[in-house]
Amino acid sequence: MENYSTHRTFITGIYHVFTFLFACVMIYPLLWMVLSSFKDTTEIFRKAQNLLPETFRLTNYTVGWKGFAGYGFGIFFRNSFLIAGLSTIGAVFSSSVVAFGFARCNFRLRSLWFSCMLVAMMLPFQVIMIPQYLLFNKIGWVGSYLPIIVPQFFGQGFFIFLILQFIKGIPIDLDEAATIDGCSIYMIFGKIIFPLIKPALVTSAIFSFMWRWDDFLSPLIYLSNPLQYPVSYALKMFADPTAGSDWGAMFAMASLSLLPIFAIFLTMQKYLVEGIASTGIKG
Amino acid sequence: MLEETVLKQIRSIPGNKKTLGQMMNREGVAGYVFILPFLVGFFAFIIVPMLLSFGFSFTRYNILGKPSFTALENYRTMFFSDPKFWKTFGITLYYVLFSVPLRLIMALAVAVLLVKSSKLSGFYRAVFYLPSIIGSSVAVAILWKRIFASNGVLNALLGVIGFHTETAWLGRPFTAMWSLILLAVWQFGSSMLIFLSGLKQIPVSLYESATIDGASGMRRFFRITLPMLTPTIFFNLINQIINGFMAFTQSYIITQGKPKDMTLFYTVYMYQNSFTYGKLGYGCAMAWFMVLFVGAVTLLLFVTQNKWVYYEAERK
Secondary structure (H helix, E strand, C coil), X not given: CHHHHHHHHHHHHHHHHHHHHHHHHHHHHHHHHHHHCCCCHHHHHHCCXXXXXXXXXXXXXXXXXXXXXXXXXXXXXXXXXXXXXXHHHHHHHHHHHHHHHHHHCCCCCHHHHHHHHHHHHHCCHHHHHHHHHHHHHHCCCCCCXXXXXXXXXXXXXXXXXXXXXXXXXXXXXXXXXXXXXXXXXXXXXXXXXXXXXXXXXXXXXHHHHHHHHHCCHHHHHHCCCHHHCCHHHHHHHHHCHHHCCCHHHHHHHHHHHHHHHHHHHHHHHHHHHHHHHHHCCCC | CHHHHHHHHHHHCHHHHHHHHHHHHCHHHHHHHHHHHHHHXXXXXXXXXXXXXXXXXXXXXXXXXXXXXXXXXXXXXXXXXXXXXXXXXXXXXXXXXXXXXXXXXXXXXXXXXXXXXXXXXXXXXXXXXXXXXXXXXXXXXXXHHHHCCCCCHHHHHHHHCCCCCCCCHHHCHHHHHHHHHHHHHHCCHHHHHHHHHHHHCCCHHHHHHHHHCCCCHHHHHHHHHHHHHHHHHHHHHHHHHHHHHCCCHHHHHHHCXXXXXXXXXXXXXXXXXXXXCCCHHHHHHHHHHHHHHHHHHHHHHHHHHHHHCCCHHHHC
């Protein structure tokens, strides 16, 4: 018996050593980038194998923050917060309304529209980017945030699906009781269901914010004035050889651009994991 | 003003007020009221643009000029006289063919590793999941460039273990492509989480009776775990294939298609045609080819799913 338990401890030990080492390999690139943002640029090249900087310097951050061509990263961060924030509010509210309709109402052609919703969810942006561009160009929206933000206000498939699953878990008895008490279906949504689906709304909001924050393709297509650039796009411009190759400053701004995502990840991990697990769809 | 007074008059008729309210409250109508945002968005931002682009795919269309009808010319160019079209298509196919299975295998292996709970489970899960959250960002693309540069991290680390090299990994077609594939595999985290929740739903009793029957660990994995997970694998596969074909940022920022367009992804070439060369009609044709191709692959997977996907309800 004793022999067996030492054997078990041994196996557990090996398991942890292996998993821990693998975790280190996985996280190494990120760690390296964040720590390199405190290094001198020459040090990044000279001793690329080192993880820790010889001395922690914040110079890269002060230099990088100035941005390029007179446009500082303060502007870019404000733009990103604006785009991601508005898009998220729009996506979450509109998706919750649509999800309620699909979950609690019987109407003609419901299954047809539901299938359309699923197709829309699977349809990648890259496929409709050119047609959409033509449309927005026609109505004169190119060069503004409108083509990036406005489509978010019409429900997003993934969030509709996620919230729908959540509403289905709420007992229908609640709706029925409310109806008997004289609630209209709109009041049922506003007064009863909406407050109850908060966890699903939070999950959707987190995903939406992270995706919009990281989004690079739509700013690339629609924006041309540096004053309007979000961080993702600004970073790309900053990293272009023409803007110089101050890798230290670049890593500083790259790390900074990931900071909101890190913060959300660390504080909201529970919601993210649940969101992915409950829908079974990539996050 | 006039409208308001008319409305007031209509409302003042008791019967009318009731019917209006009643109509809005009828489930059939209310349903449409709720899904209205989706319907409007679906037609305005998907159906109409898609139909328009289908039309434009038969034209020569520069954004500044007017589209001129050229029938099937774009498609003819695409299929028969634009070698870059097939080249980028093939490159993307290669990327999908390797990155998707590798990512899924990795996700499954790590999920099996993490299903055993320990004090560190939460930490491990977080570390493995993190790359898939930030992996498609520009920040990581910049980082990847530095890692595989000739004086980058990888070569420095190789130097530490006594293997001195100055290989420019992104300068050779094969290694450049595989550094992009590696980036995709690195982001296995979200698939891992999906597998993890799938694994937890497999009844323990199945494993218990198999162990009693003397099935080894390997056998239990291939005979129980894998078949029970096939629905999860199936949906993951479809999602990842679609996403794989749409990969853009990696190729656009990290390799910029270099060397010699050997890492030029289909979507990047489509983007170049439409926005750099201004050939929007051609871009539309390329987009439509992609829709049809990816749609066909998805359909094929759906049709063949009952050959390999196990749904419990069917067997009962």
